[in-house]
Amino acid sequence: MITRLKHLISQIPLSVSIIFAMIVGLTLGTLSGRVYGGVDELANAFVMLMQMTALPYIVLSLIVGIGGLNPAKVTKTLKLSLFILMSLLAVVLAFILLAPIAFPDWQSADFYSINTISTTAELDIISLFIPANPFYALANGLIPSVVLFSIFIGIGLIQVKEKKRTLAVLNGLNSAVVNVSNMVMRFAPIGIFCIAQRAAATVDSAQLDGLQVYIVTAAVLVFLLSFIVLPAIVATITPFSYRQVLASSRQAMITAFATGSFFVVIPIIVEKAKQLIEQMPSSANGNSHKLAKQDASNMPSIMVPICFSLPVGGKLLALLFTLFAAWFSGSQVNSSDYLQLLVAGIPQLFGSTTIAIPSLLAIFNVPSSLFDLFLVAENIIVGRLNSLLSVAFSICLVLLIAASMLRSFTFKWRSFSGYLLLLPLISIMAFLALRFTFDAISYQYQGYDKFIERDFVMLDVKAKVLAEPKLSDRSIFEKRNVLDRVKQRGFLRVGYFRDDLPYTFHNHEGKLVGFDIEIINLLADDLGVSVEFVRIFHNQAKELLSSGYLDMTTGMPVTPKNMREYTLTVPYSSQSMAFLVKDERRKEFSDWQSIFSRDDLTIGIPEIFYSENIVRRYFEKATVWEISTPRLFFREEYQNIDAMLFGAATASAWTLINPEYTVIVPKPARPEISMAFAINTNDNTFEIFMRNWIMMMQKNHTIADLFHYWIAGKEPKSLLKFSQVANDKEKKHD
Numbered sequence: 001m002i003t004r005l006k007h008l009i010s011q012i013p014l015s016v017s018i019i020f021a022m023i024v025g026l027t028l029g030t031l032s033g034r035v036y037g038g039v040d041e042l043a044n045a046f047v048m049l050m051q052m053t054a055l056p057y058i059v060l061s062l063i064v065g066i067g068g069l070n071p072a073k074v075t076k077t078l079k080l081s082l083f084i085l086m087s088l089l090a091v092v093l094a095f096i097l098l099a100p101i102a103f104p105d106w107q108s109a110d111f112y113s114i115n116t117i118s119t120t121a122e123l124d125i126i127s128l129f130i131p132a133n134p135f136y137a138l139a140n141g142l143i144p145s146v147v148l149f150s151i152f153i154g155i156g157l158i159q160v161k162e163k164k165r166t167l168a169v170l171n172g173l174n175s176a177v178v179n180v181s182n183m184v185m186r187f188a189p190i191g192i193f194c195i196a197q198r199a200a201a202t203v204d205s206a207q208l209d210g211l212q213v214y215i216v217t218a219a220v221l222v223f224l225l226s227f228i229v230l231p232a233i234v235a236t237i238t239p240f241s242y243r244q245v246l247a248s249s250r251q252a253m254i255t256a257f258a259t260g261s262f263f264v265v266i267p268i269i270v271e272k273a274k275q276l277i278e279q280m281p282s283s284a285n286g287n288s289h290k291l292a293k294q295d296a297s298n299m300p301s302i303m304v305p306i307c308f309s310l311p312v313g314g315k316l317l318a319l320l321f322t323l324f325a326a327w328f329s330g331s332q333v334n335s336s337d338y339l340q341l342l343v344a345g346i347p348q349l350f351g352s353t354t355i356a357i358p359s360l361l362a363i364f365n366v367p368s369s370l371f372d373l374f375l376v377a378e379n380i381i382v383g384r385l386n387s388l389l390s391v392a393f394s395i396c397l398v399l400l401i402a403a404s405m406l407r408s409f410t411f412k413w414r415s416f417s418g419y420l421l422l423l424p425l426i427s428i429m430a431f432l433a434l435r436f437t438f439d440a441i442s443y444q445y446q447g448y449d450k451f452i453e454r455d456f457v458m459l460d461v462k463a464k465v466l467a468e469p470k471l472s473d474r475s476i477f478e479k480r481n482v483l484d485r486v487k488q489r490g491f492l493r494v495g496y497f498r499d500d501l502p503y504t505f506h507n508h509e510g511k512l513v514g515f516d517i518e519i520i521n522l523l524a525d526d527l528g529v530s531v532e533f534v535r536i537f538h539n540q541a542k543e544l545l546s547s548g549y550l551d552m553t554t555g556m557p558v559t560p561k562n563m564r565e566y567t568l569t570v571p572y573s574s575q576s577m578a579f580l581v582k583d584e585r586r587k588e589f590s591d592w593q594s595i596f597s598r599d600d601l602t603i604g605i606p607e608i609f610y611s612e613n614i615v616r617r618y619f620e621k622a623t624v625w626e627i628s629t630p631r632l633f634f635r636e637e638y639q640n641i642d643a644m645l646f647g648a649a650t651a652s653a654w655t656l657i658n659p660e661y662t663v664i665v666p667k668p669a670r671p672e673i674s675m676a677f678a679i680n681t682n683d684n685t686f687e688i689f690m691r692n693w694i695m696m697m698q699k700n701h702t703i704a705d706l707f708h709y710w711i712a713g714k715e716p717k718s719l720l721k722f723s724q725v726a727n728d729k730e731k732k733h734d
Contacts, residue, residue, distance in 0.1 A: 018254045021189035022196045029200025039194045046184075046191025050255075050264035053181045055138065057267045058305040059150045060174040065301030066154025068167055068294070077295070077405065081303065084400045088393060089312055091233070095225055095427065096320050097338055102217045102434035103327045143263070144309040151306075174301075181267040185255075192258040211377050213438055214324040218317055218377075220430050222385040226253070226392035229423055234396050238403040239280055239410055248272045249395045256387035262314065265391060266304055273300035273395055277402045296402040303401060304394045311349030313393035314386030318353045319345050321377070322360045325370040333364055353378075362667070450713065451656040452508045457709050458702075461521045462530040464491070465512050469534050469544060482551045482679070482686040483527075492524045495536040495544060495553040497608065499629040501653035502710050503675075504554050515710035516554040516677075519572065519703065523693065538607050538628075542566065546681050552690075557647070558674040559611040567681045569690040571674030572703055577609075578648035578665045580633065580655070589643055592666045598622060604641040606630050609673075634658055647673065649711045 029035075129144045131137040137145035157163055227246070235242040252265040252272065259265075274297050307313060319341060326333040333341060344363050349356050357374050378386075403409055486492050496504040496512070503516040512533055524531045536544060536553070542565050544550040556562050558571060579589045589595060599621035610626045625641060627633065633644045634654075643664075644651070651663045679686055697703045708714045 017189040018192050018251070018258065021193040022254070022258050025193040025196025025198075026200045029197040033201055035198050035201045039197050043191065043194035043198050046187060046194065047259055047261070047264065049184045049187075049191075050181075050259065050261070053177050053184065054263050054266055055143075055146065057174065057177045057181065057270075058143070058308070059138075059146060060170055060177060061270060061301035062147065062150035062305050063154045063157060064167060064170045064174055065298040066151060067157030067160075067163060067170075068298055077299075077401075080404050081299075081401050084404065085310075085312070085397060088230070088233075088397055088400070089316075091229065092225060092313070092316055092389075092393065093319075093342065095221055095229070096316055096323075097335075098427065099217050099221050099320055099431060100323050100327060100333075101428070101431040102220070102438065103213060103324065104435060104438035147305055147309045154302075178267055178271060185251075185268070188255060192255070195258050213328070214321060214377055215381060217324070217431075217434060218320060218382050218385055220434060221320065222314075222317075222389045224427055224430060226389050228426065230392050230396040232423060234399050237409050238399060239408050240276065240399060240403075244276060245396065245399065248276045249391055252391045252395070253388050256391045257384045260384045260387055262387040262390040262394075263308060265387075266308065269304050269391060269395055270300040273304070273398045273402075276399065280402065280406055280408055293406065296405045299401050299405065300398045303398045307390065307394040307397065311346050312397075313390035314388070315349045315353060315390070316346075317382060317386050317389070318349055318356055318360065321357065321374050321382075322364065322366070325361055325366045325374070326364050328370065337364065448657055448659075449508075451502070451653065452505075454507060454710070455509075455511065455513060456518050456521065458518060458706065459521045459525055461524050463512070463521070463524075464530070464532045466532065466534045469495075469536060469540070469549060471549060481683050483689060485548075486527060486529055486551060489529075491530040491532045492520070492527060493532045493534060493549070493551050494520055495534050495541055495550045497538060497541075497554060497556075498535060499631050500554065500608075501630075501650060501657075503650070505653075514554075515573075515706060518706055518710065519697070520552075520554070522697070522702065526693065541678060545678060548680065551680065551686075553678040555675040555677055557609050558676050559609070560613050561611050562608075562678075566678040567683075567687065568676040568678055569687065570694055571676045572694045572698070573675045573707060574672040575647035575649040575675065576665050576672045577645060577670060578651045578663050579643040579645055580630075580651040580661055581643045581664055583660060583662050585642070586662055586664050589664045590666055592668070592670070595666060596621070601642045602640055604633050604638070604644040606644070606646050609646040630654055634661075647675075652711075 129148050131142070131145035131149045134145070134149045136142075137149065157166065160166070231242050231245040234240055234245050249269070249272065252268040255268065256262050256265045277297050277300070278293070280293075280296070322341065322345065323333055340363070341360075345356070345360050358371050361370060480488075496517070500514075500516075502514055504512065504514040507513050517533070520531060520533075534544075534550065536550075541550070541553050545553065545566065552569075555572065556566070556568075558568060562568065579595075581589055595601070596618055601622040602625065603619060603622050604625045604627045605615075607626055607628055615624045627638070627641075627644075630644060630646065630650070632638050633641055648663055648665055655661050655663055677690065679690060694703075
């Protein structure tokens with residue numbers, strides 16, 4: 001019975017076992033919500049074992065494949081391969097450019113992101129592809145350099161007359177690598193189960209907010225191309241059937257999707273393609289047939305590794321994300337911009353997509369904060385879809401090239417007529433169905449709620465909030481230094497400014513919260529006192545500080561004007577200068593030089609950021625207005641102001657309340673403006689204390705963690721744990 005059971009299990013195809021293992025892993029991960037012990041280690045071990053053979057296989061396959069080619073046929077084969085590659089590339093690009101049909105009309109805005117003001121490293125195409133040190137490229141996994149090095153060695157081997165022994169040795173090594181890869185694949189069901197269980201258990205459902213359009217559209221696009229369009233093209237013009245194409249790519253597709261890596265399945269793709277090509281008939285006879293079959297069988301060893309380095313297959317989904325990000329941010333990429341997208345985008349995809357995406361977003365003036373969404377989508381599922389499409393693209397490419405080399409193109413008119421009618425119809429209907437589905441979803445903008453519903457994450461001390469200063473409350477201790485009178489009084493009196501998002505604001509419960517407020521909570525806790533917050537106007541701050549009524553204020557920009565009027569602490573944070581503009585006008589404010597040269601602009605600057613020096617130096621032609629609060633900019637009577645200039649972090653917070661506006665940080669990025677607290681004049685003791693205290697809070701990353709929470713809208717795990725401990729202690733005390 002046991003023997004029979006083992007026999008039945010051994011008869012189950014590996015691809016079926018992998019699918020079953022993945023389903024079980026996803027189910028357990030979703031239900032449990034946690035990663036079981038040992039699963040993470042086994043998942044990492046399986047991926048590393050797959051990677052172990054991939055790079056040696058690429059090198060050996062390229063050298064053997066190219067080195068074994070007939071010198072007389074190299075040029076013809078190269079031209080043929082390039083033509084077929086460009087044709088398939090055009091098909092994939094056509095579908096990607098068609099995909100925005102599915103995008104509905106939604107409104108959105110997001111928290112501030114450091115990517116908004118970050119400058120991306122330029123792609124060094126020469127260093128990426130030319131291996132000055134091939135061993136360094138091999139050791140560091142620089143795939144384009146490794147591929148080019150292997151291609152050149154293969155070309156050099158073509159000209160060697162006595163190369164049979166060399167090829168035999170390299171073939172033997174390559175076969176050994178394939179055997180090792182096959183051994184590893186025996187453990188694929190276990191490895192895929194662990195990967196699936198870990199992925200399902202660690203996905204945060206909140207990360208899917210705002211990404212469902214991109215993820216679903218990408219999934220439909222990949223399904224159409226991988227399972228319908230590309231196999232149909234091969235089945236129409238080659239002897240292979242539609243079923244044969246899918247059967248040969250099934251195992252590699254499943255493994256690539258589960259691991260999220262096209263790289264690790266290259267050996268599988270090559271061997272499966274070779275097996276299929278060996279079955280293909282050729283129009284040549286005798287020795288010519290044998291040589292032609294041998295050359296055709298070598299093509300998978302050459303083209304599949306090359307595909308890994310080229311901007312083809314799944315890598316092109318980066319262009320789809322650019323179209324999505326432009327739509328999502330309100331900066332539509334029109335059909336007239338498609339040529340620019342292709343010309344500028346495809347060369348950048350020779351490198352990593354994480355390097356290419358920020359550059360593509362910058363080209364179309366899309367907020368680079370959306371790069372965060374790209375990383376989330378890649379980690380959730382799109383990276384897996386990317387790998388799956390790359391498998392389908394590469395295997396269809398080598399089958400088409402092999403059929404061409406063997407002169408086995410057999411145009412099937414019946415299949416062609418069916419596909420010609422059905423494929424465009426199915427594709428357009430799929431995208432239109434997505435559009436209607438997305439439109440039917442009861443989408444509700446949640447940016448404002450996410451912003452206004454936040455509360456202290458680290459520490460909430462006893463505090464009193466006054467709507468205005470009560471000058472009659474002055475005590476006899478107010479002429480003493482701040483530390484003495486705060487200790488005697490029992491509370492720290494702090495002035496806060498109205499409309500100073502996200503540094504100080506009232507949440508949905510009317511509670512005074514914000515980045516600065518929580519920092520001051522920590523300060524008061526370290527001083528062993530409570531806090532009294534007093535709402536003030538900017539023109540009141542100087543007198544109230546110098547008179548001793550206020551001990552300090554919340555943060556203000558370190559500008560020449562503020563440095564003249566106040567005694568400021570050392571900076572505790574910083575933000576870049578940015579423009580707040582209507583979505584449709586973002587392109588007008590993408591470059592500093594063009595802004596400075598225009599005389600038809602009216603720029604508003606909130607009084608806390610206003611500096612006569614900046615206006616005099618840079619805005620000679622534009623009209624500049626100093627406005628008391630950013631809130632005025634959104635009123636009907638102030639619509640003659642084209643843009644408002646102030647901090648990027650502050651501007652991002654205002655877009656959450658007014659999502660029809662967007663933040664633009666013009667290029668090139670300029671030095672950031674520091675933020676500091678204003679304190680009593682001529683109080684050296686308090687100034688030294690604040691200097692050391694701020695440095696301490698920066699060294700222990702407390703201010704950075706609070707910045708990520710209040711400014712960037714994230715929830716650092718360290719803060720959550722700290723908050724939980726504090727709450728537990730408070731409950732025990734009660």
